[in-house]
Amino acid sequence: MDIRFTRRTAVLIFWDIAATFLAYYFASLLTGLAHEVFGTHEIYFLLGAAVVVNLSFFLAFQLYNNLWEYASVDDALRIVVAVSISTLVTAVFLWLMGHWIPIRVYVGALLLMVFFTGGTRMLFRVMRSKSREFELVKHAEMRPRTLIVGAGETGSLAIMRMASKDPLMPGEPIVAVDDNVSKRKLRVHGVPVLGTSEDIKNLVDRYGIEQIVVAIPSASLEQRRRIYQICTQTDCQLRTLPNVRELRVDEIEDVSLREVDVADLLGREEVVLNTRVVCGYISGKTVLVTGGGGSIGSELCRQMCTVAPWRIVVFDMYENDAYLLRNELMSQYDDVDVVVEIGSICNFERLRDVFEKYRPSVVFHAAAHKHVPLMEMCPREAILNNVFGTLNTVKLSDEFGVDRFIFISTDKAVNPTSVMGATKRMGEMVIQHYAQESKTVFAAVRFGNVLGSNGSVIPIFKKQIAEGGPITVTHPDIERFFMTIPEASRLVIQAGGMASGGEIFILDMGDPVKIVDLAKSLITLSGLKVDEDVRIEFTGLRPGEKMYEELLMNEENTLPTKMKGIMISTGKEVSYSEVGSKLSELEAILSGTDEEAVEVLERVVPTYTLTRNVACAN
Known part of the structure; x- marks a missing residue:
């Protein structure tokens, strides 16, 4: 039984013990049997058995390992099942031991336990939701008009989060594109899908798009490269986000947009460890x-x-x-x-x-x-x-x-x-x-x-771009x-x-990749123009440096x-x-x-x- 004893776990266990006492007390009170139950020695057997059985089944059903800030309907059902089984086991155990408690008390206690234990845990989700609303007000900002590339699961998440004014995904979703032509003219959370990636430049001009979010992590590397190249021909800020299927449940709500990096252009298909x-x-x-x-x-x-x-x-x-x-x-x-x-x-x-x-x-x-x-x-x-x-x-x-x-x-x-x-x-x-x-x-x-390793060419180029240039390359033909x-x-x-x-x-x-092409890609990804905004200077090969590796x-x-x-x-x-x-x-x-x-x-x-x-x- 895997349980990590944190401060939160200790608080929940303490509360569940208290909730057990409260549930049986109020159940006896509401059914008019308080004197019959709490006025006899049976109560000690009842509460002792109920606490032990409840905690055992709560552990078995992983009720202390869940991140309740992200609780779902399935988690709520797990609470109901755990409480129901533990109440039934408690009743059968006490009956076999010769301690009779009216059925009405068990039924009332079951309902109250669901309310006490479930309500407490769902409170975590409510508190998180209110916290996010507070952060939204605190960090409110102008939202750029956004085109989403990809109308699948990841694109749908991006649109939904932007529409809810999530501060981690700043943007106003205006239009989407998807290379699956069957999705054309459909709507994703109210946002129309108006074409394929080939239509990006036209849609940017037509709708005054300021930001493009690439949300197609499952696409092949060549497809992503082609789409990035199309996007860099616009003046829009280019961003992306990870594949939601690769994230844990607790990570999905915290996923945020990030800038497209040169690694997205030069990277290869994912290597999976054996x-x-x-x-x-x-x-x-x-x-x-x-x-x-x-x-x-x-x-x-x-x-x-x-x-x-x-x-x-x-x-x-x-x-x-x-x-x-x-x-x-x-x-x-x-x-x-x-x-x-x-x-x-x-x-x-x-x-x-x-x-x-x-x-x-x-x-x-x-x-x-x-x-x-x-x-x-x-x-x-x-x-x-x-x-x-x-x-x-x-x-x-x-x-x-x-x-x-x-x-x-x-x-x-x-x-x-x-x-x-x-x-x-x-x-x-x-x-x-x-x-x-x-x-x-x-x-x-x-x-x-x-x-991106320490002291390598990409961090140096990024620093030079941030300073307004020029980017220094040793030779126009040098490759790595x-x-x-x-x-x-x-x-x-x-x-x-x-x-x-x-x-x-x-x-x-x-x-191999030409270093000068790498420099040009970095300038473009920064929303700047080669030679017009940032120049490239050639300085000559350094001591010990090869033209080709x-x-x-x-x-x-x-x-x-x-x-x-x-x-x-x-x-x-x-x-x-x-x-x-x-x-x-x-x-x-x-x-x-x-x-x-x-x-x-x-x-x-x-x-x-x-x-x-x-x-x-x-």
């Missing part, structure tokens, strides 16, 4: 995530919480992000123990303390220096953190018998032209080196840019692979369950896996002794100069092509 594979190695286990406060590390933690690990240890140098993540996860997943440990992967003894204290079964190694231009200026720091920080984590995982170790790599490790890429390639070699001898399953996952942070994290977790040792998994990044080295091929979106590299393995020799060379150069460090890095990573415009800082 929970059987993932649960098999994460559920009930202690998982350590290095760099756990970062963009990828934090999302790995969020995704893993859904499959019930025993504990997640967030290890990070930066306490602010780690602290915020811990608070977020603890508020949403009270069945997962989330702890934060502050430290650097370069500090072997500190890292050892964490392994000794928590004994993790799974390690996701996401900690790394990742910014290409900065690492060109600080190559020894890149080597120290990305190579020897990884080596420290790998050594301790091997020593403490970690079951699985997943290394987060990058497409910049493929035929690298940057210090960062070369150090990540060396990290892959370390993984393959230890996989040959260790009982721990070591594997790497390689993928490209993620949308992009993937959303949640999708990348889900695939990394999935790949971890597929690993058997030494693999380099490669995520299917789709087609790759996912495979020259000698590599890929094999498909059973999981869509994940491939395995078939490149040649690095010999055990060879990696040890490379690590010795790199360790010796840490006390040298930056120029020497770059030269040694070029020697130990054969695929590294040194760009001679590296800016070294000694």
Whole structure:
């Protein structure tokens, strides 16, 4: 019997006990049997049995786990059934024990119990409704004339909420469109469906539309992209909302409009985790995530919480992000123990303390220096953190018998032209080196840019747009692979369950995207015009930067896996002794100069092509 004892639960239980006494007292009073019932010793048996039976059935019918602010007719029926059965069981039990109470008392008590217990719970819904009305008055604002794209379940919700002047969905619903032609000229909550997505521009002009709400979450990605492109050709503010079928009951009333993001244009079809594979190695286990406060590390933690690990240890140098993540996860997943440990992967003894204290079964190694231009200026720091920080984590995982170790790599490790890429390639070699001898399953996952990560191109572009421009792009032809942070994290977790040792998994990044096209999309989504409102300037390639990213080295091929979106590299393995020799060379150069460090890095990573415009800082 699953019950969470909160303050509200305690209050409800106390009230139900009091309601039981009141119900039988007033039932006896109203039936004229107060003296016969309450004037004898039978009352002690009656009230004691009634309280125990009532609470037992209320627990069984989940009357203490419901969010009564969102109570429905089904919830009210559940109260009636629970009270009816508990009253019947009480009557039969007392009769069998030889305690006779008139039937009229039970009937009256049943009706009063429904009133007392049901009325109290329904009061939560009334209070919430009044609270929302108060917020509406408090935050009243001009509502933009709105066109809704989609006349299905989600579109219907949007129209209904706007029509009721919900502050979370500001807008006056004027007209709707739907690509299902059978819905044409129908009305959804009084709003006419006057065409398909091809009619959006004409309807915007005809009805003076100021806002477009895209409410078709179940449409294919290509359909959504096409509709977004049509909408961006208007001057309207463009917004969307999530699929109501994917929301819990308690989330539906709080769902709000959000601006369409570039991820909506570049994203792919939703990746669904194979929970059987993932649960098999994460559920009930202690998982350590290095760099756990970062963009990828934090999302790995969020995704893993859904499959019930025993504990997640967030290890990070930066306490602010780690602290915020811990608070977020603890508020949403009270069945997962989330702890934060502050430290650097370069500090072997500190890292050892964490392994000794928590004994993790799974390690996701996401900690790394990742910014290409900065690492060109600080190559020894890149080597120290990305190579020897990884080596420290790998050594301790091997020593403490970690079951699985997943290394987060990058497409910049493929035929690298940057210090960062070369150090990540060396990290892959370390993984393959230890996989040959260790009982721990070591594997790497390689993928490209993620949308919206800390310090990545999209937040920078958004800041430049907010400042009025210009947006700076290094070259008109430069391309990058992009993937959303949640999708990348889900695939990394999935790949971890597929690993058997030494693999380099490669995520299917789709087609590369021109950075200049990304910049133009962001300007348009902001309601501005390219060149007219915000200019784009080309600044030239930075040190270590490639024109095009790759996912495979020259000698590599890929094999498909059973999981869509994940491939395995078939490149040649690095010999055990060879990696040890490379690590010795790199360790010796840490006390040298930056120029020497770059030269040694070029020697130990054969695929590294040194760009001679590296800016070294000694």
